Amino acid sequence: MLELTGLHKSIGGNEILHGVNLNIRKGEVLAVLGPSGSGKTTLLRCLNFLEKADSGSVTLLGSTLDMHTASRREIADYRKHTAFVFQNFNLFANKTALHNVTEGLIVARKMPKAEAEAIGMKALKRVGLANKADSYPSQLSGGQQQRVAIARAIAAEPDVIMLDEPTSALDPELIGEVLNVIRQLAEDGMTMIIVTHEITFARSVATDILFMDGGRALVQTDTKNFFEKNDNKRVREFLSSLNERMFLNENDESNKKNISHAHRGGPSHGKRSGMRKKRRRK
Ligand SMILES: Nc1ncnc2c1ncn2[C@@H]1O[C@H](COP(=O)(O)OP(=O)(O)O)[C@@H](O)[C@H]1O
Ligand SMILES: [Mg+2]
DSSP: OEEEEEEEEEETTEEEEEEEEEEEOTTOEEEEEOOTTSSHHHHHHHHTTSSOOSEEEEEETTEEEETTTOOHHHHHHHHTTEEEEOTTOOOOTTSOHHHHHHHHHHHTSOOOHHHHHHHHHHHHHHTTOGGGTTOOGGGSOHHHHHHHHHHHHHHTOOSEEEEESTTTTSOHHHHHHHHHHHHHHHHTTOEEEEEOSOHHHHHHHOSEEEEEETTEEEEEEEHHHHHHTOOOHHHHHHHHHHHHHHOSOTTOHHHHHHHHHHHHHSTTHHHHHHHHHHHHHO
16 A cells, blocks of 8 residues: 655765665554664655655555655645654644644645534544543643644544654653554554554554664564564564563562663653653743
8 A cells, every 4th residue: 555665865964764665555554663763753754755855756555656756746645645643743732622633624625614623523532532622732631632643643534644653752651542542543444654662562553563773674574473583683682672671570579670760761761851841831
């Protein structure tokens, strides 16, 4: 359904992506894993034409676009079939949840307001937030804001949703509600490409795993194979570094301490607390 071939992207003279390929069939969930800085965000942004690739082509539902030369018109047509969920939600602070969901339908798709609102309410219901339709982002938790962003994505009835670390800006206790919504979408057959560090989630929900390292897609394989039979050295190193941080035996008290310690001082902590501060300032 979506096939990417030979994606190259440089930023400021440095090549970030060195010819990435991927493919995903209808109804599949592709989880993109890999260390920080390996190019996952850039890959997703190029795939949605938020960044212009240097070269590469993408075929979606049978039509192929040259990612370097695609016209505005071609990109607009492509985007009718895709939706993007950002790490930091990207909601309009001055619009209600419902208005955030309907904005794109009314402005970009020229849909009558009443029709857009009916679709918007259905989408909010699907993420469990029908009762928050009139709330502004500042009145919602981070988890709820991200669910609104997911409602906005599904309201557009895309063929594929791309999500860039949808839970990494959230406090730990809010991650589950967002993952549950994504899991439900997967069960309903939504095709998704999701960049995530939630390995347990990826393992249980994704059909395929794409492993990025140093701007290359080192491995794309089915999920079972990735976790059980992968003999790629970099993948093994990556998984064992995660194992050390996250999968310590929970019955072992000293390990428990290590886990909470790692969480406090872990690499994502700065980002999370930074986000919290930003949201409070609004
Ligand atoms: N706007 C930018 N300017 C300069 N370098 C960038 C920019 N965006 C990304 N990079 C670099 O590209 C590489 C890949 O980044 P990114 O796609 O964000 O990786 P990931 O999402 O896997 O952490 C990193 O080395 C990063 O520093
Ligand atoms: Mg990223």
